[in-house]
Amino acid sequence: MKNYLKYIGISACAMFLSCEPEFDNQVQENDIYVSGDADFTNFVSVGNSLTAGYADNALYVQGQESSFPNIMATKFELVGGGEFKQPMMADNLGGLLLGGQQISENRLVLSVTSGSPAPAILAGTPQTEITNKLSGSFNNMGVPGAKSFHLAAPGYGNPAGITSGQANPYFARFASSESATVIEDAASQNPTFFSLWIGNNDILSFATSGGIGVDQAGNLDPSTYGSNDITDPNVFASVYNDLLNALNANASGGVVFNIPDVTNIPFFTTVPNNALALDAAQAQGLTGFFQAFAGIATQTLIQQGVPAAQAQALAAQYAITFNEGPNRFLISVEPSQQNPFGFRQMTDEELLLLTIDRGALQNSGYGSVALTPEVMQVLGILQQGGTPTPQQAMLVLDAVNPIEDEDALDDDEIMMVQTAKESFNATIEGLAQANGLAFVDVDELMKEVSTTGIVYESGVMTSAFVTGGAFSLDGVHLTPRGYAFIASEAIQSINETYGSTVPTVNIGNFGTVTFSDDVQ
Amino acid sequence: MRKILLLAVLLLSASSIYAGGYRVATQGQRALAMGHAGVALVNSAETAFFNPSGIVMLEDRLNVSVGVSAVMSNVKWQNETTGEYSETDSPAGTPFYAYITYKINEWLSAGLSVYTPYGSEVKWEKDWSGSHLVNNIDLAAIYIQPLLSIRLSEHVSIGGGPIYATGNVEFNRNINQTITDINGNRSNVNIEDSGVTNWGWSASMTVAPTDNFRIAMNYRSEIILEAENGEATFSNIPNSGLVPAENGVKNFNASLPMPAELSIGAAWQATEKWLFALDYNRTYWEAYDNLDIDFVDPSVADSKNPRNYKNSSSYRFGMEYKASSAIDLRAGYYYDQTPVREGYFAPETPRNDSQGFTAGLSYKINENLAIDASFLYVRFKEVNASYDHYMVDGKEVPFKGTYKSNAFIPGIGVSYKL
Numbered sequence: 013m014k015n016y017l018k019y020i021g022i023s024a025c026a027m028f029l030s031c032e033p034e035f036d037n038q039v040q041e042n043d044i045y046v047s048g049d050a051d052f053t054n055f056v057s058v059g060n061s062l063t064a065g066y067a068d069n070a071l072y073v074q075g076q077e078s079s080f081p082n083i084m085a086t087k088f089e090l091v092g093g094g095e096f097k098q099p100m101m102a103d104n105l106g107g108l109l110l111g112g113q114q115i116s117e118n119r120l121v122l123s124v125t126s127g128s129p130a131p132a133i134l135a136g137t138p139q140t141e142i143t144n145k146l147s148g149s150f151n152n153m154g155v156p157g158a159k160s161f162h163l164a165a166p167g168y169g170n171p172a173g174i175t176s177g178q179a180n181p182y183f184a185r186f187a188s189s190e191s192a193t194v195i196e197d198a199a200s201q202n203p204t205f206f207s208l209w210i211g212n213n214d215i216l217s218f219a220t221s222g223g224i225g226v227d228q229a230g231n232l233d234p235s236t237y238g239s240n241d242i243t244d245p246n247v248f249a250s251v252y253n254d255l256l257n258a259l260n261a262n263a264s265g266g267v268v269f270n271i272p273d274v275t276n277i278p279f280f281t282t283v284p285n286n287a288l289a290l291d292a293a294q295a296q297g298l299t300g301f302f303q304a305f306a307g308i309a310t311q312t313l314i315q316q317g318v319p320a321a322q323a324q325a326l327a328a329q330y331a332i333t334f335n336e337g338p339n340r341f342l343i344s345v346e347p348s349q350q351n352p353f354g355f356r357q358m359t360d361e362e363l364l365l366l367t368i369d370r371g372a373l374q375n376s377g378y379g380s381v382a383l384t385p386e387v388m389q390v391l392g393i394l395q396q397g398g399t400p401t402p403q404q405a406m407l408v409l410d411a412v413n414p415i416e417d418e419d420a421l422d423d424d425e426i427m428m429v430q431t432a433k434e435s436f437n438a439t440i441e442g443l444a445q446a447n448g449l450a451f452v453d454v455d456e457l458m459k460e461v462s463t464t465g466i467v468y469e470s471g472v473m474t475s476a477f478v479t480g481g482a483f484s485l486d487g488v489h490l491t492p493r494g495y496a497f498i499a500s501e502a503i504q505s506i507n508e509t510y511g512s513t514v515p516t517v518n519i520g521n522f523g524t525v526t527f528s529d530d531v532q
Numbered sequence: 533m534r535k536i537l538l539l540a541v542l543l544l545s546a547s548s549i550y551a552g553g554y555r556v557a558t559q560g561q562r563a564l565a566m567g568h569a570g571v572a573l574v575n576s577a578e579t580a581f582f583n584p585s586g587i588v589m590l591e592d593r594l595n596v597s598v599g600v601s602a603v604m605s606n607v608k609w610q611n612e613t614t615g616e617y618s619e620t621d622s623p624a625g626t627p628f629y630a631y632i633t634y635k636i637n638e639w640l641s642a643g644l645s646v647y648t649p650y651g652s653e654v655k656w657e658k659d660w661s662g663s664h665l666v667n668n669i670d671l672a673a674i675y676i677q678p679l680l681s682i683r684l685s686e687h688v689s690i691g692g693g694p695i696y697a698t699g700n701v702e703f704n705r706n707i708n709q710t711i712t713d714i715n716g717n718r719s720n721v722n723i724e725d726s727g728v729t730n731w732g733w734s735a736s737m738t739v740a741p742t743d744n745f746r747i748a749m750n751y752r753s754e755i756i757l758e759a760e761n762g763e764a765t766f767s768n769i770p771n772s773g774l775v776p777a778e779n780g781v782k783n784f785n786a787s788l789p790m791p792a793e794l795s796i797g798a799a800w801q802a803t804e805k806w807l808f809a810l811d812y813n814r815t816y817w818e819a820y821d822n823l824d825i826d827f828v829d830p831s832v833a834d835s836k837n838p839r840n841y842k843n844s845s846s847y848r849f850g851m852e853y854k855a856s857s858a859i860d861l862r863a864g865y866y867y868d869q870t871p872v873r874e875g876y877f878a879p880e881t882p883r884n885d886s887q888g889f890t891a892g893l894s895y896k897i898n899e900n901l902a903i904d905a906s907f908l909y910v911r912f913k914e915v916n917a918s919y920d921h922y923m924v925d926g927k928e929v930p931f932k933g934t935y936k937s938n939a940f941i942p943g944i945g946v947s948y949k950l
Contacts, residue, residue, distance in 0.1 A: 031606070038617075039612060039615055039616070045615065074715070087615050104715045122772075124773040469930065470927060471925060515613060521710065523710035526712070526770065527772035529771050529773055
């Protein structure tokens with residue numbers, strides 16, 4: 013009866029009128045938006061983890077679906093854009109297997125299993141086997157971990173080179189051949205429109221390693237670079253120009269992104285450098301300790317043959333005063349004539365990494381002094397005007413526990429990072445202008461995220477770790493909402509550059525960090 | 533008869549829109565073909581619904597009308613700023629009616645009505661942009677009403693009776709705009725209750741100053757259907773101590789008003805062949821203030837959804853032409869105001885002002901039996917609307933867009949008299 017009536021109804025409406033309600037201008041039927049001078053038919057995105065949709069320290073399906081180029085492609089569909097193919101991971105765990113062996117961790121989730129909300133590694137056995145080659149070409153050519161020159165490096169997708177670090181496991185999954193380069197595989201798709209966001213890792217891997225690498229400014233041979241080094245600006249400029257030329261050869265246009273300031277990201281802003289909280293007695297005790305330290309240091313230097321006056325002057329830098337309340341930590345530096353004991357207090361601008369052992373900072377005197385009973389005993393001797401034995405003096409000197417180089421970014425390192433960023437960004441913006449490309453000033457946008465925040469309909473997105481909404485749990489990569497924001501800004505820039513009217517993105521519809529207590 | 537009614541209830545799941553809010557105005561194929569202007573019509577057992585006081589004025593001793601409609605509604609939504617769009621794929625609703633009247637003597641008639649005045653069936657694409665407000669809703673109420681009609685004089689009669697209402701509701705939506713389980717499946721809640729019952733009444737009066745002219749009014753009371761201990765099923769909730777919900781079933785209480793309705797109408801038999809009818813209809817939608825879902829478990833946050841409906845009017849007009857001794861042709865039109873205020877346009881009942889165009893006919897098989905068919909096309913203007921009262925962290929987050937809807941409602945029934 014129900015069906016019978018339905019057929020009567022359908023034939024009736026077919027006779028009289030259109031059954032479907034229709035808008036005057038339909039979004040779905042491309043009635044509204046124009047592509048302007050751009051042709052979005054075949055959109056190809058080239059870049060690193062930020063293009064791939066990497067988040068929470070892994071690449072996984074949900075993140076890929078929220079990659080900024082994928083979000084853009086859903087809008088391009090309304091102005092003639094075609095399918096946007098991505099080299100999808102096998103699961104939402106995100107770990108990688110090489111020959112059955114897991115070579116990268118699963119994604120981070122926010123868990124309360126430790127008692128308070130904290131990132132933890134999601135439990136489960138990942139299914140993404142690198143040697144399972146994906147067939148076909150992919151519009152999303154974002155390769156997590158890639159630096160600028162990697163995109164033009166033959167063999168970067170050769171599975172045989174993964175263990176030695178010569179090749180990239182993510183690119184190995186979908187490289188067209190063992191000798192293929194990322195840029196060749198991208199250009200051979202004849203993109204009608206492209207995005208290029210590269211250069212972050214040329215600086216970032218130095219920064220996230222705590223600056224243990226080398227600033228390679230002046231070294232024009234990237235094959236000699238270590239993985240944590242900063243790329244020479246001329247190498248970057250030359251590679252970037254080649255990449256753009258390859259992508260732009262037959263394209264109607266493209267959009268390029270500059271490099272954000274790494275010192276704004278939660279990876280460096282979450283652990284404050286002055287988290288050494290002391291009460292009055294503790295402050296007095298520590299100050300006393302370092303007065304003692306300075307005294308012992310003077311004696312030690314004199315014994316090493318340093319003239320007394322000079323020894324006293326040098327040792328004075330270790331008589332650090334601590335106050336009630338927050339105090340900056342101590343940081344380790346290369347021992348030198350000026351700083352023979354190789355540590356100092358952190359400056360206001362210096363940064364601690366998200367990965368630092370925060371338990372050690374709070375509980376074992378990491379970043380200050382490990383005040384063992386033996387050390388206290390020596391301090392007592394000194395207080396009573398006694399003279400400690402050389403062994404006892406050594407105990408005091410060794411009790412200082414400064415933060416290691418790999419856990420912090422010091423002033424010099426920050427300077428190197430900033431200089432490289434300024435230089436890279438000048439290259440990117442200059443080439444964007446020269447080629448008439450749309451340009452997204454991510455550096456400026458991320459400054460805004462980290463200061464005022466980005467206001468959207470249902471809230472404010474900031475760079476605060478976990479709660480801010482922009483950054484995923486690794487503190488470096490963005491959340492789906494963060495990527496949606498990038499996509500929206502890119503679309504606005506494209507619309508301004510090419511006279512198109514591609515609709516923008518409601519970032520409130522995109523999630524942030526994922527909760528789960530199914531953790532390792 | 534009881535068995536037939538029961539069968540009808542079992543076979544047909546009543547539902548769907550038409551007339552603002554979740555009122556479904558399809559309570560008689562003859563009147564429906566005339567713009568659903570039926571208060572002052574006295575021509576079949578349909579009178580039992582439109583105007584119980586009129587049944588004593590029916591010529592025949594026994595009158596029966598049964599019928600069913602198929603409601604095929606389509607709603608499209610789009611947001612030009614973001615390029616998002618979606619459309620409903622709602623199953624055909626099948627509101628039905630069954631009326632019987634019996635003339636005990638010249639001044640007293642009795643009757644029984646079963647009808648489905650309220651219902652709604654809207655099914656959006658799962659996880660569409662407004663899925664934090666609704667994925668789908670299926671609401672149906674069946675009214676069962678015994679009647680008495682008394683002729684007070686040659687020109688005046690009164691009538692009415694108690695109403696027993698029973699309703700079902702299913703409502704599905706996502707927990708919020710973003711939360712998913714670990715695999716990206718949107719966290720969801722489905723609330724369901726059936727066999728929710730309550731009582732109401734209706735009363736009416738007919739004045740027929742001449743044989744050819746009649747005026748009548750009917751008032752049907754509000755009935756509030758209160759779901760108690762209904763089942764709310766949570767799914768795709770992440771396994772996390774940070775989420776104040778978990779997969780599984782929780783009980784809820786909620787109430788939904790079936791608002792009162794007042795109808796005043798006139799019917800004029802202009803010539804032997806031509807009959808005209810005019811109705812004014814007021815629905816007291818102010819009763820629909822909030823859609824609140826109170827979870828019995830205090831650890832689950834209640835869902836507060838302001839609706840703030842306003843009373844609304846419909847204006848109905850219809851005519852009938854006796855084409856031959858066997859065929860009556862009918863046509864009609866109505867204008868139906870929405871009860872939805874600006875800023876309260878929620879996509880579970882996406883109804884703005886509408887116009888209904890109706891047509892139909894009756895074919896007399898013999899002196900006693902006729903087949904009644906009707907067709908209703910409801911046209912809604914394209915409208916830019918928003919629901920502004922969805923709360924995120926204490927902040928109202930509007931859901932905006934352009935809506936365009938229509939509905940096709942064919943119906944068929946039979947009338948029997950003896």
